[in-house]
Amino acid sequence: MTHTLEPSFLQQTAAPELPAPRGPLSAAVVEALRDGPLRPVDAAGADPYGDDLQLALHCLYELHYRGFAGVDAEREWDPELLGLRRELERVFLAGLRADVEPGGDDPADVTAQVDALLVEPVGPGVRGLSHHLQREGTLEQLREYVAHRSIYHLKEADPQAWAIPRLSGAAKAGLVTVEHDEYGSGRPERMHALLFAEMMTELGLSDAYGAYVEHVPGETLAEVNLMSLCGLHRSLRGASVGQFAMVELTSSPGSERLVRGMRRLGCGPASIRFYDEHVEADAVHEQVVRRGVLAPLLEAEPELAADVVFGIRASLYLGERMGDRLLGCWDRGESSLRLPLEADRP
Numbered sequence: 014m015t016h017t018l019e020p021s022f023l024q025q026t027a028a029p030e031l032p033a034p035r036g037p038l039s040a041a042v043v044e045a046l047r048d049g050p051l052r053p054v055d056a057a058g059a060d061p062y063g064d065d066l067q068l069a070l071h072c073l074y075e076l077h078y079r080g081f082a083g084v085d086a087e088r089e090w091d092p093e094l095l096g097l098r099r100e101l102e103r104v105f106l107a108g109l110r111a112d113v114e115p116g117g118d119d120p121a122d123v124t125a126q127v128d129a130l131l132v133e134p135v136g137p138g139v140r141g142l143s144h145h146l147q148r149e150g151t152l153e154q155l156r157e158y159v160a161h162r163s164i165y166h167l168k169e170a171d172p173q174a175w176a177i178p179r180l181s182g183a184a185k186a187g188l189v190t191v192e193h194d195e196y197g198s199g200r201p202e203r204m205h206a207l208l209f210a211e212m213m214t215e216l217g218l219s220d221a222y223g224a225y226v227e228h229v230p231g232e233t234l235a236e237v238n239l240m241s242l243c244g245l246h247r248s249l250r251g252a253s254v255g256q257f258a259m260v261e262l263t264s265s266p267g268s269e270r271l272v273r274g275m276r277r278l279g280c281g282p283a284s285i286r287f288y289d290e291h292v293e294a295d296a297v298h299e300q301v302v303r304r305g306v307l308a309p310l311l312e313a314e315p316e317l318a319a320d321v322v323f324g325i326r327a328s329l330y331l332g333e334r335m336g337d338r339l340l341g342c343w344d345r346g347e348s349s350l351r352l353p354l355e356a357d358r359p
Contacts (some may be wrong), residue, residue, distance in 0.1 A: 255324020
């Protein structure tokens, strides 16, 4: 089958609009980006996973990606905004370190954690987003799930790319090998972000970058914010690699379940193509990450073992919180989104 290049997504350059605030922290950030000065705001005591803090962090991180319409690109390095971002990051990290079991300093702990990731739970009682969508999810729930995932997948691999200059030697080469695949191995029509955009279009969703930030809750933003947090701090490079490893090591089985669910729901080829690509690609990436990234990294810097484990466990923890949010809403017959999706249908 010849793959048709979709120039609409590849040629998108417009920055998204600033979202509506969800509390005092995000209000201070949004107002500052609109008008200039940052008013004093206290992050102490804020919910580390709440909508307000996570949206504020999202807006500050997005200055390092596409930015926002009408916001001067120079605000990326505004010292007041960077200072507030650091305060928010401390609250977020403190929450994660309190809720996530720490790892040991032995590289063997990383091996044990990775081995645990590769064991798939089985049985009819297993519950998870991909299991639900495979067996009983509705088309509307699938569309909601894709809207949630768009916050990351429309910039897939970008947060992990920050880790490249922070690594060296074989670990750097291994990470770049996987990233090269994520960006289509030199073929723009095979970029994973484009494949995701094509799926969104076929499902009747907007493929515009950042289109669903207003729709998703803090649980969804937190997953992506962790990627940016770890990628933008050299001190967290081990955690960045751990988060990267968790995604690559666990993606293939879940993607296969989503493919089955989409076929059950009668989705078209563009919808299935994205996850079908990840069934094969991430199975290969699993080996590259284990042998080409983790092994040489820990051989060169064994002191990063605890950070790698933290990155894996923190990513799992936030993923479980997001999954609980979506499944809980669906069990109650409610939407998992803050705002309804467009009325369009595939």
